[in-house]
Each structure stands twice: as structure tokens, then as C-alpha cells.
Amino acid sequence: MLNTLKGMLMTLRTSLRKPVTAQYPKEHLPLMERQVGFPALTWDADVGEPYCVGCMVCVRMCPTQCMSGTMMDNPLHAEGKSPRRKMIEEFEINLGRCILCGICVEVCNFDAIEMSHEHEISHYARDGRRSDLPVLLEMGKKYQAESNWISPAERKAALAAEKAAAVVEAPAAAAEETKDTPDSDTSAATAEETKDANAPAGEGTKAEPTEEAK
Numbered sequence: 001m002l003n004t005l006k007g008m009l010m011t012l013r014t015s016l017r018k019p020v021t022a023q024y025p026k027e028h029l030p031l032m033e034r035q036v037g038f039p040a041l042t043w044d045a046d047v048g049e050p051y052c053v054g055c056m057v058c059v060r061m062c063p064t065q066c067m068s069g070t071m072m073d074n075p076l077h078a079e080g081k082s083p084r085r086k087m088i089e090e091f092e093i094n095l096g097r098c099i100l101c102g103i104c105v106e107v108c109n110f111d112a113i114e115m116s117h118e119h120e121i122s123h124y125a126r127d128g129r130r131s132d133l134p135v136l137l138e139m140g141k142k143y144q145a146e147s148n149w150i151s152p153a154e155r156k157a158a159l160a161a162e163k164a165a166a167v168v169e170a171p172a173a174a175a176e177e178t179k180d181t182p183d184s185d186t187s188a189a190t191a192e193e194t195k196d197a198n199a200p201a202g203e204g205t206k207a208e209p210t211e212e213a214k
């Protein structure tokens with residue numbers, strides 16, 4: 001009987017509760033920062049070109065072989081405007097075949113590819129999501145703007161600054177430690193000596209009263 005009442009109470013409470021279901025696709029819940037969407041290529045705004053140098057490491061490592069690309073000489077490097085000798089000429093990812101494993105991001109040495117927040121890319125055609133270089137770069141730019149993306153140069157500068165600070169701090173801390181240690185020993189010894197010198201004569205060597213004195 002009691003359990004029946006408890007069950008009815010639970011049903012009543014649930015039926016009066018405000019619904020928590022989002023009516024997708026009309027309603028979209030906010031995405032978390034760590035949301036993993038489809039891969040996108042990042043854009044170097046300082047130079048005005050993709051970070052991708054077309055090394056093809058990601059293409060070779062992709063388990064579903066949904067990526068392809070070609071490399072070319074970078075004209076901006078010849079003009080002294082870019083640090084990259086080579087750059088990507090054409091790039092394509094068939095996002096319909098991508099399994100969002102993130103291996104391409106892991107193997108890229110240039111932070112040129114990131115798992116963006118893009119996830120709503122369904123298409124009626126089987127190959128409808130073959131995304132070329134401009135599309136992938138647009139996705140990347142959007143992701144860079146939305147997230148707290150740090151460029152490789154900024155990351156390198158921050159690491160160098162951290163290392164430099166650690167190098168400066170380490171000897172200073174060691175010197176401070178060395179300075180503190182003998183001082184404290186000396187002061188302890190001095191205090192001990194002072195205590196001894198001020199002690200009344202005979203203190204510390206107090207003898208037990210003899211039988212006669214008693």
C-alpha cells in the first residue's frame with residue numbers, strides 16, 4: 001500500500017515537472033568548449049595564409065582515408081613575408097566519411113588542423129559533404145573566433161617566457177635557501193650559548209643533597 005502511494009506520488013511529481021527536453025532542431029542547446037566536431041583548417045591571420053604546409057602526414061594517417069591534398073611552393077616565402085616554404089594548394093576532406101577520431105589533429109606538427117565545433121552537416125547526397133580548402137578554412141576561422149584558440153607562435157612565446165622565468169627563479173630560490181640555513185643554525189647556537197652564559201653558577205649541575213645536609 002505504502003509503495004503504491006510512493007509510486008503515485010512519483011508519477012504526480014514527474015507529470016508536474018517542467019520538461020527538460022530540447023526541441024531539436026528548432027531549439028539548440030549551447031555547445032561546450034570541449035565539443036568535438038568535424039576537422040577544420042586553421043588560418044594564420046598575421047601572414048594571411050593557412051597554417052597547413054601540405055606535408056600530407058594527416059592524409060597518410062587518416063584511418064578512413066577521407067582526406068586528400070596537394071602541396072605547392074609558397075610565393076609569400078619567396079617574398080620574405082611567410083616563414084613557410086611550402087603551403088597547401090588543394091585539400092579535401094569527405095566529412096561524410098570522417099569518424100571524428102581526431103588522429104589528423106594529433107599527428108599535425110603545425111597546429112594546422114583542429115576538431116571544430118561543426119556538427120550539423122547532414123546531406124542527402126552520399127558525397128554531399130566533400131569539403132574543399134575554402135570550406136575547411138571557413139570552418140577553421142569560425143572555430144578560431146569562437147574558441148580561445150592560441151596560435152603556435154603565441155604558445156611558443158608563452159612557453160619560452162615560462163622557461164625563462166623558471167631559470168631566473170631557481171638560482172634565486174637556491175641562494176635564499178643557502179642564506180637562510182647557516183643563519184638559523186648560527187642563531188640557534190648563539191642563543192644556546194647565551195642561555196648557558198646567563199645561567200646562575202651551579203645550575204645544571206645541581207647535586208642531590210647529601211645525607212649530612214638533610
Ligand code: SF4
Nearest residue numbers: 062098099101102104
Ligand atoms: S578525424 Fe579521423 S577520420 Fe576524420 S579526417 Fe581526421 S583522421 Fe580522418
Ligand code: SF4
Nearest residue numbers: 052053055056058108
Ligand atoms: S593539416 Fe597538418 S598534417 Fe595535414 S597536411 Fe596540413 S600541415 Fe600536414
